[in-house]
Structures are given as structure tokens and as C-alpha cells.
Amino acid sequence: MSAVVQAAQVLPTQRGPVVDFFIRLFREKPLGAIGFVVVLLFLFCGIFADVIAPYGMNQISPANRLKPPSARFWLGTDHLGRDMFSRLLYGAQLSVIIGFAAATLATVISVLLGIVTGYLGGKVDLVIQRMVDAWMSFPDLIILIVVVSVLGPGMPQVIFVLGLVFGIGGSRIVRGAVVSVRENMYVHAAQSMGASTARILLQHILPNILPPVIVLFTTRVGAVILVESGLSFLGFGVPPPAPTWGGLLSGSGRTYMYMAPWLALAPGLCITIVVYAINVLGDAMRDLLDPRMRGSR
Amino acid sequence: MAKLLEVSGLTTSFRTERGPVMAVDSVSFDVDAGETLAIVGESGSGKSVSALSLMRLIPNPPGEIVAGSVMFEGQDLLKITEAEMRAVRGDRIAMIFQEPMTSLNPSLTVGMQVGEPVMLHRGASWKAALERAGELLARVRIPDARSRVDAYPHQFSGGMRQRAMIAMALACQPKLIIADEPTTALDVTVQSQILSLLKELTRETGAALILITHDLGVVARYADRVSVMYAGRVVETGTARDIYKRPQHPYTQGLMACVPRLDQVLGRRLVPIDGQPPDLTRLPPGCAFAPRCGWVTERCLQERPSLDPVGNGHLKACFVDVDARVGEHV
Numbered sequence: 327m328s329a330v331v332q333a334a335q336v337l338p339t340q341r342g343p344v345v346d347f348f349i350r351l352f353r354e355k356p357l358g359a360i361g362f363v364v365v366l367l368f369l370f371c372g373i374f375a376d377v378i379a380p381y382g383m384n385q386i387s388p389a390n391r392l393k394p395p396s397a398r399f400w401l402g403t404d405h406l407g408r409d410m411f412s413r414l415l416y417g418a419q420l421s422v423i424i425g426f427a428a429a430t431l432a433t434v435i436s437v438l439l440g441i442v443t444g445y446l447g448g449k450v451d452l453v454i455q456r457m458v459d460a461w462m463s464f465p466d467l468i469i470l471i472v473v474v475s476v477l478g479p480g481m482p483q484v485i486f487v488l489g490l491v492f493g494i495g496g497s498r499i500v501r502g503a504v505v506s507v508r509e510n511m512y513v514h515a516a517q518s519m520g521a522s523t524a525r526i527l528l529q530h531i532l533p534n535i536l537p538p539v540i541v542l543f544t545t546r547v548g549a550v551i552l553v554e555s556g557l558s559f560l561g562f563g564v565p566p567p568a569p570t571w572g573g574l575l576s577g578s579g580r581t582y583m584y585m586a587p588w589l590a591l592a593p594g595l596c597i598t599i600v601v602y603a604i605n606v607l608g609d610a611m612r613d614l615l616d617p618r619m620r621g622s623r
Numbered sequence: 624m625a626k627l628l629e630v631s632g633l634t635t636s637f638r639t640e641r642g643p644v645m646a647v648d649s650v651s652f653d654v655d656a657g658e659t660l661a662i663v664g665e666s667g668s669g670k671s672v673s674a675l676s677l678m679r680l681i682p683n684p685p686g687e688i689v690a691g692s693v694m695f696e697g698q699d700l701l702k703i704t705e706a707e708m709r710a711v712r713g714d715r716i717a718m719i720f721q722e723p724m725t726s727l728n729p730s731l732t733v734g735m736q737v738g739e740p741v742m743l744h745r746g747a748s749w750k751a752a753l754e755r756a757g758e759l760l761a762r763v764r765i766p767d768a769r770s771r772v773d774a775y776p777h778q779f780s781g782g783m784r785q786r787a788m789i790a791m792a793l794a795c796q797p798k799l800i801i802a803d804e805p806t807t808a809l810d811v812t813v814q815s816q817i818l819s820l821l822k823e824l825t826r827e828t829g830a831a832l833i834l835i836t837h838d839l840g841v842v843a844r845y846a847d848r849v850s851v852m853y854a855g856r857v858v859e860t861g862t863a864r865d866i867y868k869r870p871q872h873p874y875t876q877g878l879m880a881c882v883p884r885l886d887q888v889l890g891r892r893l894v895p896i897d898g899q900p901p902d903l904t905r906l907p908p909g910c911a912f913a914p915r916c917g918w919v920t921e922r923c924l925q926e927r928p929s930l931d932p933v934g935n936g937h938l939k940a941c942f943v944d945v946d947a948r949v950g951e952h953v
Contacts, residue, residue, distance in 0.1 A: 520714060533731065
């Protein structure tokens with residue numbers, strides 16, 4: 327009887343790595359856990375904006391213009407009498423869509439470029455990475471504004487440009503991870519077994535660079551939301567009347583800042599809190615997923 | 624009958640900042656079917672590079688195979704295409720590396736990795752490959768093998784990982800297994816288990832084994848024949864018995880003198896070989912061992928000795944007739 331109990335204690339816990347990750351997140355990284363909760367809330371608002379929002383996205387009510395926050399309009403109304411709370415929720419929806427779509431595109435580009443240049447090395451690496459250098463020497467915002475001016479404003483364009491800009495820059499991080507994984511013995515062992523290059527990349531390299539890639543993706547979501555707000559603020563993002571947070575800030579928020587400060591405060595705080603939460607979560611994930619930190623409780 | 628593997632004149636050079644280095648210089652050796660050949664030498668003597676060269680796994684750049692031929696089952700492995708070579712690796716020639724702790728991919732299950740060669744070379748399905756992995760793990764005596772198929776490498780001990788590597792090497796029943804210091808990172812007791820297992824399994828499957836090691840004790844127990852390497856060259860080749868009983872090259876003799884033996888006179892000191900292993904970028908024009916050799920002659924410093932037979936399949940690369948001069952040496 328006691329032998330059975332002992333054996334059960336000796337066996338490692340059979341928790342999956344994902345469950346284990348979240349347990350550790352809440353136990354070891356309280357700030358990261360708060361960030362995680364905020365991000366969940368943000369996702370929830372974005373996904374269910376149509377259900378939660380008390381008013382329509384562009385529902386005008388001329389009688390209730392520039393009303394301060396009240397029980398009827400939680401965050402007040404703008405100069406056309408549109409409910410700010412509802413517009414913020416729809417703004418969250420846009421941010422979720424743009425953030426995740428652009429970050430996904432960016433991650434795919436980063437992984438493709440990084441894995442090819444990192445694994446093949448040599449001339450391929452040299453040529454592609456010098457092109458990346460050239461690309462990265464331009465400030466992001468300049469590239470963004472130029473490309474959006476050419477393609478015209480609109481959500482697909484913004485997603486494409488942000489994905490491209492962040493994807494090319496991020497390839498450097500993926501490349502670094504690949505270079506360090508490439509020299510592992512199991513990669514040589516796979517070669518000695520007759521595995522093809524494609525197979526080595528997919529089976530043996532990709533799973534082992536996933537932790538930095540996951541972190542890269544997470545922080546990219548935050549960065550994309552921030553830059554998209556900036557673009558919309560400057561009028562190069564998703565055009566009005568779509569209620570992007572950056573657009574809310576620059577439109578009614580800036581114009582009526584003295585008469586109705588809540589119009590600028592609300593979207594500004596939303597951007598700050600969500601981006602900060604995503605970054606804190608990304609930081610916590612980087613620490614938890616770093617193999618060198620594993621087991622150092 | 625033709626040999627299973629015949630390596631001749633194999634030369635591999637690496638580009639370095641201080642000029643090209645011949646890590647492997649005109650190396651020749653051969654292996655018969657079912658035979659165990661040990662390649663012995665100190666670190667940097669070119670043992671591992673020889674093995675990697677014949678598998679065509681030398682990273683290029685900086686490395687390059689500049690000369691030689693590797694005849695395996697009547698085919699020159701240095702002349703076939705990369706795709707053809709991939710079909711040989713893991714199927715007809717398998718390799719076991721020296722670091723079991725890092726030779727398995729930490730993010731895949733052991734079963735997926737042990738079964739991978741079967742998928743690659745036999746076109747087996749995932750299910751069949753995992754099934755085979757279970758059989759193979761049982762064959763290398765991993766207890767409870769069927770359930771271990773789904774374990775990850777970090778759940779295995781060093782010895783178990785090396786067993787898993789052996790299982791992977793055996794997956795396609797190769798004709799030749801190259802084990803590159805398979806036991807270096809393991810405990811002494813585990814070492815002998817692993818080597819005995821390897822020897823037993825090669826005997827069962829009829830596979831030939833090239834055992835790369837610096838451990839002369841291992842050689843004595845497990846090898847049929849021995850090639851001794853020094854500074855990228857083979858300096859002596861013979862049957863394991865001959866190499867032990869009558870080492871002909873001063874370097875081999877030096878190696879034997881610095882191994883402790885259970886049957887030696889108590890209190891006798893071990894005799895180290897004087898000097899340092901040579902710098903491969905600045906090898907002397909003559910015999911590479913000459914600066915450390917007790918029997919060095921004028922000729923040794925100027926001319927490179929070739930690997931010549933001294934009878935009974937025994938070859939050595941030395942000008943000095945050691946047997947005749949034994950009396951002179953102190």
C-alpha cells in the first residue's frame with residue numbers, strides 16, 4: 327500500500343505543458359497574469375462587440391451631443407451624439423482584427439525568412455539579411471506612410487503593411503534562434519539519418535524555436551495596435567467613420583478636448599492599457615518559456 | 624570478396640584563419656561485413672572528421688573533402704548525388720553520436736524520433752513507425768518500451784537516451800553502424816552495458832561497426848581490428864590482438880604505456896607521452912609524431928612515412944624497426 331503511494335509521488339506530474347504554463351504564469355508572474363486577464367477582456371470585448379455595445383457603431387443622436395459620462399452613456403457622447411462606450415467596443419474589434427491579422431502575417435514572414443537564412447547560412451543568409459538591414463534602416467512610420475499613401479487607406483492595406491514591416495524586422499530574431507538550434511546534435515543526428523532539409527526545418531528546427539516565436543507574436547500584437555493607432559491618428563489608417571482608437575483620439579477627441587475631455591481620455595487609456603498588458607504578458611511569457619529559466623523556481 | 628566499406632586516400636580540409644588544415648589526411652581503412660573496426664586516437668586526431676567525411680556530413684564551408692574515395696557496397700559515396708546519399712544515410716549506414724543528452728530533439732517524443740528513419744526510408748505511416756519504434760526500444764532493452772514510445776527525451780536518463788539512439792540507428796537494419804564515442808558522456812557501468820548491447824545487436828543483425836573511441840580498454844574488449852590515428856593520419860592498423868601484443872608504432876606503444884592495467888606490477892608508474900599534440904596548421908614536413916618520438920631519426924624529420932605492411936595484415940607508418948631497437952630504449 328505504502329509502496330504504491332510512494333511510486334505515485336515519484337512519478338512526474340502528468341500535466342500538459344500548456345496547463346503547466348498557465349499555472350506557472352499565475353504563480354510566478356502576477357503582473358504577467360494581470361496582463362493576461364486584461365488581454366482576455368480585450369479579446370472578449372473585441373469579439374462580442376456587437377452583442378455588448380448598447381448603441382450602434384455610427385448611431386447618431388443629435389439631441390445628445392457632447393454629453394458627459396452618465397448612466398445612459400457610460401463614457402459620454404461625441405459631437406454627433408454617438409455613444410463613446412459603443413464606439414470604443416467596436417474600436418476594440420478593429421484592433422483585435424488588425425492586431426492579430428497583422429501579427430500573424432508578420433510572424434509567418436519572420437519565420438519563413440528567419441528559418442531559411444538561419445539554417446542555410448552562407449550566401450543566401452548574407453544577401454537576404456543585408457536586404458533586411460536596408461529595410462530596417464528606414465524608420466517604420468515612413469515606410470508605412472509611403473505604402474499607405476500609394477495603396478490608399480483601408481483595413482487590408484494597413485494589415486498588409488504592418489505585417490510586412492514587422493515581419494521583416496522580426497526575421498532577425500527568428501534567425502538568431504535558428505542559428506543556435508541548428509548546431510544542436512539532434513540536427514546532425516537527423517542529417518545522419520538521411521532527413522531532407524525541408525524535413526529538418528519542419529520537424530527538428532521549427533518546434534524548438536517556438537518559444538521565441540510565440541513571444542514575438544504576442545509582443546507584435548501590442549506593437550501593431552500601437553502603430554495602427556498612430557497611423558489612424560495621422561489619418562493614414564482605417565478611414566473614418568470606422569471607430570479605430572487612434573481615429574477616435576484624433577477626430578472628436580482632439581477637436582473637443584477642452585469641452586469634452588472624456589472623448590480623448592477613453593481611447594487614450596484603452597490604447598495604453600491594452601498595449602501595456604500585452605507587453606507585460608509577452609515579458610512574462612519570455613521568462614517562462616526560456617529553457618534556461620525552466621526549473622528555476 | 625570485396626570489403627563492405629573501403630576508404631582510401633580520404634582527405635578533408637578545413638579553411639581556417641591560419642590557412643587550410645588537413646583534419647583528415649590520406650586516410651585509408653576498410654571494414655568487412657559484420658566486423659568491428661575501432662578507430663583510436665586523441666582529441667583532434669581526425670577520428671570524428673573521418674566518420675563525418677564518409678557520411679558526407681562535413682559542413683561546407685568551412686570543410687571540404689578534397690580527395691579520396693569511399694567505396695561502400697561497390698558504390699563510391701563521394702561520387703553520388705546528395706539525394707542518393709540521403710537515401711544511404713540512416714538506411715544502409717547509420718550513425719550514433721557521442722552526446723546522448725543532446726542527440727535527441729527535446730520537443731518530439733522518443734518514439735517519433737526512433738521511428739523517423741522507418742518513415743523516411745521505408746515510407747511507413749506514423750502508426751507503423753511508432754509500432755516499430757516500440758519494438759526497437761524493447762530490443763535495446765528499455766523497460767516498458769511500448770509505453771515509453773510517447774515519452775519525451777527529458778524523461779530518459781543518459782543511458783536510456785543512448786539506447787534510444789542505438790534503436791534509431793538499427794531502425795532500418797543498416798549494413799554499417801558508425802558509433803562516434805558512444806559512451807563518452809556516460810557512467811562507467813552504463814558504458815559497458817551500452818557497448819555490450821551494441822556489440823550484441825551488431826552480431827545479431829550482421830551489421831559492421833566502426834567504433835570511434837579514445838578508450839583503449841573499450842578497443843580491447845569490443846574491436847576485431849584497430850586503426851590508430853595521429854594528426855589526421857592513420858599510423859598503425861592491425862588486428863586488436865596484434866595492436867595490443869605487438870604495437871609497432873612508437874605512438875601506439877606510448878598509448879599502451881599510459882593505460883593502467885590490472886595485471887601490471889604494483890607501484891609501477893604510468894608513462895605519459897612527452898610533449899603536446901601537434902598544431903595541425905603547422906605540421907612538420909616529416910612524421911607528425913617525430914617531435915614527441917623517443918626513436919626519432921634524421922629521416923623521420925624530413926620524410927613522411929607511408930603506411931606499409933609489416934606482416935599478417937598489420938600496417939604501420941614508421942621508418943624505425945621498433946622490435947629490433949627495443950633493447951636500446953630506456
